[in-house]
Amino acid sequence: MTGTAAAEESTTADTLASFEKTSDPRLKELLEGLVLRLHGYVRELRPTLEEWERAVEFLTAVGQKCDNTRQEFILLSDVLGVSMMVETVNGHGGGTESTVLGPFHVVESPARDSGDSIDLMGGGKLCVVSVRVTSTDGAPLAGASVDVWQCTEEGFYDVQQPGVQPLGNGRGLFRTDGEGHLWFRTVVPSHYPIPTDGPVGELLRATERHPYRPAHIHFIVAADGHRPLTTHVFVADSPHIDSDAVFAVKESLVVDFGLVDDEEKARRYGVTGPFREAEFDIVVEPESQPGSEPERERESEEAGR
Incomplete structure (x- = not known):
């Protein structure tokens, strides 16, 4: 040597x-x-x-x-794929797949009621999002906390445009009803570039990578007795759906935001004209599921008594 x-x-x-x-x-x-x-x-x-x-x-x-x-x-x-790798190795299976938190989450979203609008800007691409939160056995979870945030139809979060967007635009903290359901009005978010005015932007340019994320809505779901879940829902026809700059797209999270041209349904939701609609379930896992590592350890301890 x-x-x-x-x-x-x-x-x-x-x-x-x-x-x-x-x-x-x-x-x-x-x-x-x-x-x-x-x-x-x-x-x-x-x-x-x-x-x-x-x-x-x-x-x-x-x-x-x-x-x-x-x-x-x-x-x-995010851009080095580390965030998604951490999410992946911490996955347990059985529930909705998790994704990255992202850099624009705030600690406290404004509390909203089911049916409220999170669009405070009066955007044009109206959208209704309906979510049902269940456990892995399909049972609806009443009173689950659902933190929602998204960008505008121009691709900016409220914290990126102080003085342009009111703080809390595109955000809401909801509770599910007795059937585990909630819905809200919003706009279809846009694809957008992650911030490139700092050193991470320099890294992307040096490696000739684009900075774009496909259109998506963020969710953090928390329910008693269940593991918290951080995830996205991606707009199926968004640009860059196959080349997310932070590697967070998973096929199971891509949802069709279909066009609805039904006046009666529009009135029911309190919107006008044709609008986009997305409906999906979010499944969260119990704190300890049969076959999980903590459960196996508990069963082993009980067997040794």
Whole structure:
């Protein structure tokens, strides 16, 4: 072994040893895994000092671009596919597939009643969205919390246009009725580019990637006794449905927003003229399902008593 190779191994060993007193075993495991992979990356690709400095400058710029309405680190995680990878490895199966949170979620959406409109701008492409929330056995979940947010038909979220859009436009926090159902009026969202005025935009340009996301509506669903779910519904005929910049499209989440030209139905929903309509179920998983890891552990403990 050469002196350089020995020094490389020694650096990795010393770094790993520095975590030996970590009292949290999961934290220790995560840090050790990170160090092993980062050191392996450096040994394999052997970046120059100038390249390393540029990487530090890039990450510094990512942090400096973050504020109360912009999360550039989430954006970076998204475009590198890390956000979707985390969602994928945490999937349990049986429920609606999860997707990324995205950089434009706010902590508190305005509370709304079923049937309300979340479009405060008077957009032209009217849409009615009907959602039914169920458990994996098909039972409707009454009183489930459903947090909704979307962009306008021009492709902007409220936090991107202060002074143009009222805060809360395109957002709503709903509760399902006794049948697990809710509906709301809105506009058909547009496809849009993720923000490219920061370091993540520079990365996309350097790699000749487009910044576009297909049209979608975000949902976070929470129900007692069930795992929270973060997901999207994608508009089936949207541009870029096959090339989402953040890799979040899943076939099961693509929904037809069909055109409805029925005056009676329009009156019932409180809209005028032809409108688009989307109807779909969102299925959330119980906290502990038969066959899940926690359930198997509990069954094993009971069997040993």
